Amino acid sequence: MSVATQHPPGREQLGTFSPEPQPLSLLINGEVRTALADPATTLVEFLRDALGLTGTKIGCDRGACSACTVWIDGEVAASCMTLALDVRERNITTIEGLSRAGELHPVQQAFIEHDALQCGFCTPGMVMSCAQLVNRNPDCTLDDVKTAISGHLCRCGTYPNIFKATLAAAAASRKGKTK
Amino acid sequence: MSADAFEQRSLPAGIVGDAVKQVTRNVPRGEPPAWPANAELQVVGKDVPRMDALDKVTGRARYTFDVQLPRMLYARTLNSTVPHARIKSIDTSRAEKSPGVRAVHVLERLLMIAELRDPGDEASEPYPIVRFTGQPIAAVAATSARAAEAALELIRVEYEPIPHVTEFEDAIQSSSPPVFPGPTEQRATAGGGGAAQGLPQKGNLRGPSTGGSRGEIERGFKEADVVVEGEYRTQVQTHTPLEPHGIVADWRDEELTIYASTQHVMSVRDEAAEIFKLPKEKIRAISDYTGGGFGAKYGVGNYGTLAIHLSRKAGAPVRLVLDRREEHVSVGNRPSTLQRLKIGAKRDGSLTAIELHSFGTGGVAAGAGVGMCHHSMYPCPNVSIEHYDVFTNAGPCAAFRGPGQTQGIFALEQAIDAVAARLGIDPIAMRDKIDTRDADDVRARAAERRIGAEKFGWSRRRAPGSDAGPIKRGIGMAQSMWPYIVNSYTTCEIRIAGDGTVDAFCGTQDIGTGTRTVFAQVVAEELGLRAEDVRVHVGDSRFPPGPPSGGSRVTSSLTPAARNAAHAAARDIASRVAPLLKAPADELIFKKGHIERRGDSKTSLGFAEALRRAGIETLVHRADRRDDYEGYARKAGELNISPHAIGGVQFAEVCVDTQTGAVKVERMLAVHDCGRPINPKLVESQILGGVVQGVSYALYEDRRLDAATGVQLNANIDQYKIVGSRETPQIEVHLIELIGAQSSTDARGVAEPANVATAAAIANAFFNATGKRIYTLPMTPANVLAALRAE
Known part of the structure; x- marks a missing residue:
């Protein structure tokens, strides 16, 4: 079985991860942010614990309350049900990035x-x-x-x-x- | 206080726009003059936007859940996997060596639960007896939450099982395994709780408590023309605040700092002081934002005790936030009840007898009463109350929005409705007849029934079960009552700097009720400023003592103290500015950012300019909450309970599908009083929330335990159903302005009155729709179909 064909297109360029924490870069609110994360890290954990972006909340940690809602490429998503590794090269918007230049949405x-x-x-x-x-x-x-x-x-x-x-x-x- | 500490004043009292008259009150000397009606005030009574809204919509508001400190450790709790057991041994040695682990602590004593009057053999137990599945046993602090979780797996607990019981119906049997081997007491701690002392206990039944009983019940029933009986059941409801209970504890030799998701920072400080035998001055409790509480967030609790121990052991800050399962199971719930209620009435509707035989199940905690409504809401010469707490091997109860009363009103207001139906009296006319005590809530409800009937279209109400098809619609109403409570020990401090900066301090907290905003409005009103000109500081135990955010008592306690402090500051400023304006100080008024002579807007100075020119550097004024001008009916600890209560009347329209058993609440009208509304918009928000929670309680919420293991089967948000956007009915709120002439602001609370009548109003609408009574909550299809089939 060919491993490469099971990956979504472009995945090969993203490299592979070991179980240990490694630097992970994500595009968040228009900026590339880098911090250590292991493969089990959810997006909300990465935002809150690694980057200190605590505006995004965790209410249930199982996708049932939507307190953790962020945008991924402009679409709403539950960041507690999303692995941080899976949103490399995606465009993440959090509550901190919703208002631009001091102007509220x-x-x-x-x-x-x-x-x-x-x-x-x-x-x-x-x-x-x-x-x-x-x-x-x-x-x-x-x-x-x-x-x-x-x-x-x-x-x-x-x-x-x-x-x-x-x-x-x-x-x-x-x-x-x-x- | 001596008699000369008071003066007689003539004050306006009554419902604004309805019936305001002058009354004479004994007012403590030095109280500011009475405010006019809201329409004549500048800031109070206005829909000032919530002051912390910007921080909340931008994600900047920092909850305990968001606190991140240097070197902070993450803690997780080990909970019992069995419902009832002796712990023979606990081995934490492997956990202590696990990677990242910095401290492990085993809990020595449990808060929140009943304790044996005579500990007997249990006194020599090495660990607390396990009495419910999910009971906290120990906790681990590690460098990450994942490391802490991994270490929990390495702790070995050896249980010696004891027979258990989780279901109320089983627990009341004399053959049931006892949850406690002997009689119990539940003392209140600084974290709350507590139940009546010295009651008899047999098996799992603790009681009866008979408070409110009077007259001769048998005679009352003999005198009755009709007698209505019913057996009402309500379920266990869990608080489910969106932010779980959580604490970040930072133990230092010189001071313990506790960041807490709490309804009362002072209770966090005081309970930690009790447990750790520290002077209160060495503890600081902070709560900038709390993500919901609804009655369950007081004190440090078991989880907080663990966090503090871990922080002391590890020498580092420790964060312990419960997960969703723990939140459902171990930190409080609204007790289930069984209420056998029998009411006798004469043909004209007047009540001759009320007999209540009730049970409440608060799991391993006592204090599962059904409220004061049965014996205190409607005058009745013959009342017999017998209430029993029933212990089960389930998580402990805690206060929950309208504790006891929400359950009690569900039964009482249906029973009154049933009496009216039997007598052929309209339900509103029935209340007009019997709701006759001499108190503000009674006068308020009279107006609210009138207004509500008109707005809701009560005259269109049809006979019960009028719809011919399977889908049946109906309307109903129910009344609310909640004590008007004033907290002792409420002090506010106002600091005014020479540049015009105003800071206001109180050791209360804003858990989302709008406390910051009403605090600022009251201070701003006295100083002629805008609310946003006042910087409000709450949520810190170092501030002057403030009330807990529970019992609907913050606004009633805080705002008079705030006004009095601001008033004293204003008079102080006036006396210093008077020479500059060449006007007598007592003729100076504060208005729209200026200090001016009354009736002469030309003799005026801007607020900050006046302070500067008067050479004021800093002014500090403090004031306490004075007693209500008519005093209190009774005092219980720090609670002062007024002879006047808070009213409220709610109307519901429901649609019942008699084939599927689905109930939909289509429309609610909530007509309420809360004394003087300081901010009608925020009051409306509170009422909307009370109604939404009430609909959720009436229709959906139901904690379910597995009887074999004591495990909660729906300890999460996807299976523990709570009202969402789809189930939210159309809700209309109407507020009346009631001036009680009791304090310098005359404000009262509204959070609880807004919740207690909702389920009963829906149940009465259900009767109107179907012609059948729904005696059991929640109104799930199974319970509804059973009710429809009943004879």
């Missing part, structure tokens, strides 16, 4: 205005999913918002305000585009 602004958070622990993940929805579909409906966060758990029960905030951000973003 419209969803972040709307979360503040509509008080779409309480304890705030689920908030970074919620913001990442809602921001991705608004970017992808500024014409989103209430039903779309519910779908976008259907995998997220907010124990404080902020859902009604998250719905309002996301729809408001979508409206603001539509307005911004027609200007």
Whole structure:
């Protein structure tokens, strides 16, 4: 059996890893960040423990609460269910990288205005999913918002305000585009 | 306090826009003058955005979970794999030599659980008896979480099993294995807990407690025209905060620093002081942000005790954060209950007898009561209460949003609904008839029923079971009641620097309720500033003492102290600035960033400029929370309980699929009071959260244990079902402004009242939809189909 053909294209160039920690470089929020990681390291562990990017949370560590949501090449993903090694040469965006040059994403602004958070622990993940929805579909409906966060758990029960905030951000973003 | 410490004042009291009248109160001397209604205030009563929202939406907010210190070690806990056993031996020697391991500690004593009155043979046990699967035994600190986990595998525990019982129905049998071999007590620690002392105990039944009983119950039933009986069951609910319990302990010879995910930094400090026999001054507890608590996060707990021991042994900071399974199993839950409730009433609805025979199952902990509602909400001359705690080999209970009351109201408000149905009285008219104590919550609920009925379209309510097809819709309502609590020992400090910087300090914490924001608003109001001009400091045990974020008591305790300190600072500034403005100090007011003479906006100086020109360097003012102007009905420790309670009325519309047993809550209306709302937007958020959690409790949540092993079968988020976006109903909130004339801000809490009535409102809507009572929570298809089949 040929090992090489089982790898996705381009994988050969990425090299192989031993079980021991080795330097790993990932493209995070537009910067190449390098730290030691072993092959079992999840993306969220790499972000939090190796890089100190603690905005991304772990609520369940099994892909059930979505507190760990980040973007991989612009798509939402559970970083607790993603191995750090598997996202080499991918473009990772975390909550720390969502606002650019001090300007909040419209969803972040709307979360503040509509008080779409309480304890705030689920908030970074919620913001990442809602921001991705608004970017992808500024014409989103209430039903779309519910779908976008259907995998997220907010124990404080902020859902009604998250719905309002996301729809408001979508409206603001539509307005911004027609200007 | 002597009589001359008080003065009589005439103050407005009542519901703003409804019925405000002047009342006479004995007010402690020096209290600031009463505020007018919110509409006339500058900052208080306004929807000021949450002050820490920016930090939360950008990921900058630092939770205990995020604390990373140099040389910090990661700890993991070894938990029992059996439900009941003597530990014969524990061998940690291999774990200690495992790569990366820096310390191992075996727990000597367990917090949170009941203890034998007479330890007897257990006194000579080398280790605590294991009484539930998942009970913490030991912990390892290592250079990585993975190294700690690997070392746990190397610890050998030799168990000698003891027969166990996990199910309530089995535990109440006289033949059941006892969870404790003799009578127990559960003393409160600085971390909370505690149950009534000295109660009898037989097998696993501890009780009865009979508080609230009065009159002659038999006579009450004889006088009744109708008697309604029901057997209500509620499930075990786990708190499931999204941030698990966690502590980073940093033991140094000179000081112990504890970063804690907690509802009360002071309780973390005090419990650590008790356990480690340290002076409180040598301990500092810090909590910048806490990712949810809901009642279970007090003190250092067993996990925190382990973390502190490990930090001392390793000479390095140790982080111990529970994993999701541990969070479900070992740090608290809402007890399950069985409530046999019998109510007698006369034809006109007036109550003649309330008899409650109840059981609550808090696992290995006592204190599983069903609240005070049955005997205190509605006047009734004959009341008989008998409550038993039932021990099982399961994780200990802890306070959970509306502890006892949420379970109790589920039964009581359905029973009242049932009485109304039997008598052919409208459920709202029934409450109008019986909800008649002389108290603020009663007056509030009267207004709330009226407003709610109008807004919800109550007049469209049809006869029970009106829909002909298999899908049935209905509406219902239920009432809330929660004590209005004021915490003793609440002090605020205001520091004003010569450049106009204002800092406000209190050793309370903001766990997501908006404490920082309301604190700033109250201070800003007195100083004529914007809320964002006030830098608020909470979450540090070095600050002046502050209340726990539990019992809906922070806003009621904190804001009067904050206002009084800010008021004293303002009067101090006025006296120093008066000569500059050539106006009497008592005519100077603070408004929109200026200090000016009342009615003369030309005689004015900017706040910072006035301080500079008056040569002020730093002003510091401290004030305590004074007692309520009408005093308290009773005091329990640091809790002062007002004769007035907090009300609330909730309405629900449900849809029941009678073929599948699926229940959907389509719409909720929550009408609430919380004294003076300091920030209506944040109050609304609290109420939304209370309702969402209430829907989740009513429909889904249910901790399930395997009876053979005591293992929780759904100790995770995917199988322990909690309301998500798809199940969130449309929720409308309406808030009334109630001025109680009790304190300098008249604010009260709302977190718990917002939660306690929800399940009952849904259950009453279920009855209206189907014509059948749902006596068992949660309303899963199995429980619903059983209810629909019942005669």
